[in-house]
Amino acid sequence: MIISELKPLPEILGYLDKDKKIFIVGCKGCAEVCQTGDEPQVLDMKQKLEQEGKTITGHCVVDFLCDKALIKTRLFTHEDEIDAADSLLVMTCGIGVQATAAVVNKLVHPAANTINVGGVGGTWRGSERCRECGDCVLDLTGGICPLTACTKWLVNGPCGGAKNGKCEVEPDVRDCGWHLIYERLKKLGQLDKMRTIAPVVKNYAKMQPPKALRSSIMWALEQQETKV
Amino acid sequence: MSLREKFQNGKFVVTAEIGPAKGVDVHEFNENADLLKSRVDAVNCTDQQSAVMRLGSLAACHLLKQKGIEPIFQMTCRDRNRIALQSDLLNASVMGIENVLCLTGDYVTLGDHPDARPVFDLDSVSLLYAARQLEQGKDLAGKELKGTPKFFLGACVTPGADPIEPQLIKMERKVKAGAQFFQTQAIYESKTFEAFMKEARKFGVPVLVGIVVLRSAGMAKFMNKNVAGIHVPDELINEMDKAENKLDKGVEISARLINEMKGMCQGAHIMAIGLESKVPAILDAAKL
Numbered sequence: 001m002i003i004s005e006l007k008p009l010p011e012i013l014g015y016l017d018k019d020k021k022i023f024i025v026g027c028k029g030c031a032e033v034c035q036t037g038d039e040p041q042v043l044d045m046k047q048k049l050e051q052e053g054k055t056i057t058g059h060c061v062v063d064f065l066c067d068k069a070l071i072k073t074r075l076f077t078h079e080d081e082i083d084a085a086d087s088l089l090v091m092t093c094g095i096g097v098q099a100t101a102a103v104v105n106k107l108v109h110p111a112a113n114t115i116n117v118g119g120v121g122g123t124w125r126g127s128e129r130c131r132e133c134g135d136c137v138l139d140l141t142g143g144i145c146p147l148t149a150c151t152k153w154l155v156n157g158p159c160g161g162a163k164n165g166k167c168e169v170e171p172d173v174r175d176c177g178w179h180l181i182y183e184r185l186k187k188l189g190q191l192d193k194m195r196t197i198a199p200v201v202k203n204y205a206k207m208q209p210p211k212a213l214r215s216s217i218m219w220a221l222e223q224q225e226t227k228v
Numbered sequence: 229m230s231l232r233e234k235f236q237n238g239k240f241v242v243t244a245e246i247g248p249a250k251g252v253d254v255h256e257f258n259e260n261a262d263l264l265k266s267r268v269d270a271v272n273c274t275d276q277q278s279a280v281m282r283l284g285s286l287a288a289c290h291l292l293k294q295k296g297i298e299p300i301f302q303m304t305c306r307d308r309n310r311i312a313l314q315s316d317l318l319n320a321s322v323m324g325i326e327n328v329l330c331l332t333g334d335y336v337t338l339g340d341h342p343d344a345r346p347v348f349d350l351d352s353v354s355l356l357y358a359a360r361q362l363e364q365g366k367d368l369a370g371k372e373l374k375g376t377p378k379f380f381l382g383a384c385v386t387p388g389a390d391p392i393e394p395q396l397i398k399m400e401r402k403v404k405a406g407a408q409f410f411q412t413q414a415i416y417e418s419k420t421f422e423a424f425m426k427e428a429r430k431f432g433v434p435v436l437v438g439i440v441v442l443r444s445a446g447m448a449k450f451m452n453k454n455v456a457g458i459h460v461p462d463e464l465i466n467e468m469d470k471a472e473n474k475l476d477k478g479v480e481i482s483a484r485l486i487n488e489m490k491g492m493c494q495g496a497h498i499m500a501i502g503l504e505s506k507v508p509a510i511l512d513a514a515k516l
Contacts, residue, residue: 151335152346156353157398159332160386160413163456169335182394194397199357199405201310201350201368 002030002093002130003213004112006041012089013052015109015139019086021055023078025100027065027092036112037061037091045091045111057084065096068126071103082106094130094138094145101143102128107188108143110136118209134206140193142184149177155200158182231270231298231327232380235409235434241495242516243300243411243436244507245272248283254291257283260504261295267508270298270327272411272497279306279339286316289325300382301325304333309349310358310368317359321377329382329411330355330402353398353405356381360406383407385435386457387415387424395457396427403431411497414440414451416460418488425492434494439485441500441510442478445469479506483513490514 006012016022024042031037039061046056058081062074075082082088087107090097093114101108116132129148137155138145147153151169158178161168165179185191213219234241246260264271273288289299301320303313320328332352336344350358358368365376383402389395399410410428415421415438428435440458442448445468448460464481471477486496496516500507 152332152348152351154332154348154351156351157401158394159352160384160389160395161334161456162389164390168454168456169337178394182391182397186393191393191397194394195400197401199354199401201354201357204349 001033001117001218002095002132003115003117004031004034004036004093005115006036006091006112007110007136009048012109012111016049016054016087016089019054019107021057021085022049023057023082023085023088023106024049024059025065025075025088025090025092025096026059026061027063027096028061029064029066029092031065031092031096031112037065037096041091045089049089057081065090065092066099066126066128068099068103071099075104094132094136095126095128097136097138098128098130098143098145099126101138101184102126105187107190108138110138112136113206115213116207116209117213131207133202133204134210135203137200140197140200141181142188142190142193144177144181144184146177146181149175149180151177154178155202157194230380231300232408234269235494239269240490240516241270241434241436242268242498242511243270243272243495244268244498244500244504245274245302246288246504247274247277247501248285248288250280250282252283254283257288257291258295261292261297263505264507265295265297267511268498269495270300272300272302272329275302275304275331275333276307276339277334279334279336279341281339281341286319286323286325289320290323293324298327299325300327300329302329302331303355304331305348305350305352305355306333306336307344307347309347313350313355314358314362314367317362317379318373318377321379326378327380327382328359329384330359330407331384352383353401356383356402356405356407380408381406382409382411384413385410385428386413387421387428387437388413388417388459389457392424392427399428400431403433407433409433409494410435412436412438413457414438414499415489416458416464416485418485418492420459421489422492436495436497437486437489437493439482439496439498439510441482441498441503441506442468442474443503444474475503475506478503479509479513482510486510486514486516 026037026042091111097110114132131147162176167174273285275285289301292299336346385399448465451458
């Protein structure tokens with residue numbers, strides 16, 4: 001189970017500042033349970049964005065957004081609506097955002113933060129990884145997470161340690177995360193995202209499971225389970 | 229005259245670096261410092277270079293300062309979180325150390341304590357930003373300081389990176405965050421450096437071309453294979469290979485590179501890596 005919670009609307013609107021037409025993606029997996037990306041939340045977001053003057057070209061709730069094969073199958077029937085959109089808004093955990101970004105040739109924005117559960121990341125079938133940092137930056141990075149793709153967790157661009165697109169730490173097996181981000185943003189014509197932003201100073205306090213989560217029923221059930 | 233003033237006066241600035249010892253024997257460090265004193269404008273002290281634990285950069289800068297040498301305090305984000313980094317910036321300030329080179333730092337597994345926990349709470353860009361905040365009387369948490377420090381902030385860039393665009397984007401971000409001068413990674417091809425400077429010039433900050441002194445053809449080949457952004461061309465490798473006296477050849481090539489590139493930038497930064505005693509000979513040969 002991956003816990004996500006919706007970002008404040010002004011933050012989402014900030015991401016969508018330059019985009020007029022949006023396609024919304026939800027998820028029937030964990031995001032359904034967390035009530036961040038199920039049908040009702042997607043429709044609610046649609047309405048809110050329309051009130052802000054955006055056009056919603058379409059929306060789709062995928063069974064498990066961590067599964068790229070499923071995403072492709074489900075989004076296939078919405079091809080025209082996605083083509084018509086300036087960007088996609090994904091209302092799930094960081095895995096769902098990254099998996100969607102990997103299969104569509106459009107800019108993808110996260111609508112949620114992934115909350116830390118203190119160690120259990122759930123399971124998924126793709127290569128995407130999420131640190132559950134509680135303050136998702138995928139909007140800035142073309143839908144590739146710098147905290148998992150970069151060995152040093154750098155959030156302000158590449159270090160000088162990449163050679164031929166590979167990380168110097170283990171060049172045989174690791175890509176340079178920022179090289180991937182650069183290539184993705186370049187392909188999308190969005191390199192300004194790397195250039196214009198103010199220095200990002202991460203709030204690592206958000207990487208602890210929040211008190212509200214520790215006092216939830218779900219958390220209590222997990223504690224129960226370990227005692228059995 | 230401070231480093232800042234030298235740039236303001238349009239002087240071609242020469243800096244060199246010394247790596248502090250692994251241990252507390254500062255004999256060699258002092259010898260090298262004395263050799264460099266009258267020849268260079270400032271001396272960098274590396275911050276546990278290549279993630280190898282050793283005497284720290286701040287203490288080494290303090291030793292230089294006592295000798296009347298202008299130090300450049302190298303700081304990496306690998307080993308300290310934002311609390312320690314900001315505190316060390318304040319520490320530097322009360323020791324009269326103004327020049328700070330803000331770096332991200334090599335990853336821990338590349339060094340001699342691969343089991344250590346990597347920090348990287350900040351990075352080069354956010355460290356520059358933090359130093360700027362301190363200068364404005366506030367720390368990263370927005371709390372007010374009693375007495376504000378003053379810095380001259382430097383950063384690093386890799387002119388030989390391929391592709392170069394991500395490096396230029398990051399350089400721009402470093403300038404915006406507060407970088408006032410740049411010392412580059414080593415570069416052995418003046419044409420590549422010229423193309424880089426054509427783009428970098430528009431940021432309006434002084435750039436010191438990085439020179440790493442070659443010791444042998446094998447060292448050049450090793451760097452080509454293993455060090456990001458460094459490419460020693462075949463002609464230089466052959467030259468080193470054929471040379472009878474490798475050290476003299478390394479000195480000659482370093483001086484030649486400085487002369488080829490000095491018209492394109494505002495200074496040179498010599499990284500001798502163990503050959504600090506050869507720096508005066510390089511400067512003689514380069515007529516600096």
